[in-house]
Amino acid sequence: MQETTQKEALKRLSYIEGHLAGIRRMIDEDKYCVDVLKQTYAVRRAIEKLEALLLDGHLHTCVVAGVREGREEQVVGELLELYELANK
Amino acid sequence: MQETTQKEALKRLSYIEGHLAGIRRMIDEDKYCVDVLKQTYAVRRAIEKLEALLLDGHLHTCVVAGVREGREEQVVGELLELYELANK
Amino acid sequence: MQETTQKEALKRLSYIEGHLAGIRRMIDEDKYCVDVLKQTYAVRRAIEKLEALLLDGHLHTCVVAGVREGREEQVVGELLELYELANK
Amino acid sequence: MQETTQKEALKRLSYIEGHLAGIRRMIDEDKYCVDVLKQTYAVRRAIEKLEALLLDGHLHTCVVAGVREGREEQVVGELLELYELANK
Numbered sequence: 001m002q003e004t005t006q007k008e009a010l011k012r013l014s015y016i017e018g019h020l021a022g023i024r025r026m027i028d029e030d031k032y033c034v035d036v037l038k039q040t041y042a043v044r045r046a047i048e049k050l051e052a053l054l055l056d057g058h059l060h061t062c063v064v065a066g067v068r069e070g071r072e073e074q075v076v077g078e079l080l081e082l083y084e085l086a087n088k
Numbered sequence: 089m090q091e092t093t094q095k096e097a098l099k100r101l102s103y104i105e106g107h108l109a110g111i112r113r114m115i116d117e118d119k120y121c122v123d124v125l126k127q128t129y130a131v132r133r134a135i136e137k138l139e140a141l142l143l144d145g146h147l148h149t150c151v152v153a154g155v156r157e158g159r160e161e162q163v164v165g166e167l168l169e170l171y172e173l174a175n176k
Numbered sequence: 177m178q179e180t181t182q183k184e185a186l187k188r189l190s191y192i193e194g195h196l197a198g199i200r201r202m203i204d205e206d207k208y209c210v211d212v213l214k215q216t217y218a219v220r221r222a223i224e225k226l227e228a229l230l231l232d233g234h235l236h237t238c239v240v241a242g243v244r245e246g247r248e249e250q251v252v253g254e255l256l257e258l259y260e261l262a263n264k
Numbered sequence: 265m266q267e268t269t270q271k272e273a274l275k276r277l278s279y280i281e282g283h284l285a286g287i288r289r290m291i292d293e294d295k296y297c298v299d300v301l302k303q304t305y306a307v308r309r310a311i312e313k314l315e316a317l318l319l320d321g322h323l324h325t326c327v328v329a330g331v332r333e334g335r336e337e338q339v340v341g342e343l344l345e346l347y348e349l350a351n352k
Contacts, residue, residue: 001118009115013108020105027097030089033146034166040139041173044132048351051128055347058121059340067331076323078122083319085129086350087312088264136263143259147252155243164235171231174262175224176352177294185291193284196277203273206265209322210342216315217349220308227304234297254298261305 005057012050019043051086093145100138107131139174181233188226195219227262269321276314283307315350 001009020043026036066075089097108131114124154163177185196219202212242251265273284307290300330339 001115001121006115006118010112013112013115017105017108020101020108024098024101027089027094027101030094033089033142033150034170037139037142037146037170038173040135040142041170041176044135045176047128047132047135051125052344052347052351054121054125054128056344058125059343060336062121064331064336064340067328072324072328076328079323080316080320082122082125082129083316085126087316088129088133140256140259140263144256147255148248152243152248152252155240160236160240164240167235168228168232171228175228177291177297182291182294186288189284189288189291193281196281196284200274200277203265203270203277206270209265209318209326210346213315213318213322213346214349216311216318217346217352220311221352223304223308223311227301230297230301230304234301238297258298258301258305261302264305264309 001054001057002061005053009050009053012046012053016043016046016050019046055082089142089145090149093141097138097141100134100141104131104134104138107134143170177230177233178237181229185226185229188222188229192219192222192226195222231258265318265321266325269317273314273317276310276317280307280310280314283310319346 019039023036023039023043026039063075063079066072107127111124111127111131114127151163151167154160195215199212199215199219202215239251239255242248283303287300287303287307290303327339327343330336
């Protein structure tokens with residue numbers, strides 16, 4: 001992973017952790033379920049943004065390098081596996 | 089929220105927090121992106137299970153009570169809003 | 177289903193069918209995969225809009241009536257089943 | 265697109281079209297909304313399978329060729345755009 005990607009990923013992770021701490025407080029204080037659910041959807045969006053960042057780094061580095069080094073079957077296979085997991 | 093739902097929700101939240109701590113470690117140690125992404129997909133699944141639990145409780149209590157008390161426009165409106173957010 | 181919902185649903189279905197006919201043409205003419213995939217994502221969005229319409233009608237009619245008639249276990253159970261299917 | 269991918273894609277498209285025709289009949293005959301929604305979710309799954317097939321072909325041919333020919337910025341950029349559209 002490139003250093004800028006790594007730093008940005010850790011920053012996004014901190015944001016998600018903070019968001020989850022807020023959801024924990026809401027459940028502890030027995031807030032209205034609809035409001036809690038709106039927050040969990042926001043966390044899902046934040047995780048998808050973290051994934052997009054990781055995927056961006058992965059495609060630009062490992063995938064390009066893999067194809068150049070003749071390991072296209074491996075890197076393409078991994079991408080298809082990820083696609084299937086993302087849709088499950 | 090019913091007490092059993094609340095306890096179960098906090099338990100699932102702890103699980104998600106532990107999972108995220110594991111992802112933080114993986115990023116810190118610069119693990120292979122594909123393996124990190126597989127873990128973020130697993131976190132998404134865990135959040136969806138938390139949401140299903142919260143929705144279950146909400147439908148059985150607030151929605152049923154709302155319809156009985158003549159506030160069906162409010163509770164139905166909220167459910168449609170949640171559906172739209174979930175699909176975004 | 178109310179008549180306005182039914183008419184609107186059939187209209188949206190025609191739109192989706194037309195869109196799929198366009199995708200068939202693109203595949204027949206061997207268009208660039210990326211462009212075909214953009215269209216299939218648009219079809220997914222159109223199906224989600226059809227679902228939102230059907231769900232809206234269902235909540236306002238069958239669910240409200242079901243709760244009033246004491247069949248809340250049935251209607252709530254069906255909604256949770258749909259939620260699970262939507263997330264699969 | 266390779267000929268086998270194209271044939272398989274058209275076959276899956278026919279399946280989706282047939283499924284939609286069934287949904288049209290259900291709406292025409294005013295079937296229970298919950299049953300119609302279960303069918304629209306099945307269509308979503310079928311479209312995702314078509315997408316996985318197209319993506320598989322795209323990665324093995326255009327993406328690998330693009331990287332080899334030095335057009336990695338283009339092919340990687342397109343994949344990230346598709347990922348974002350798929351998550352919207």
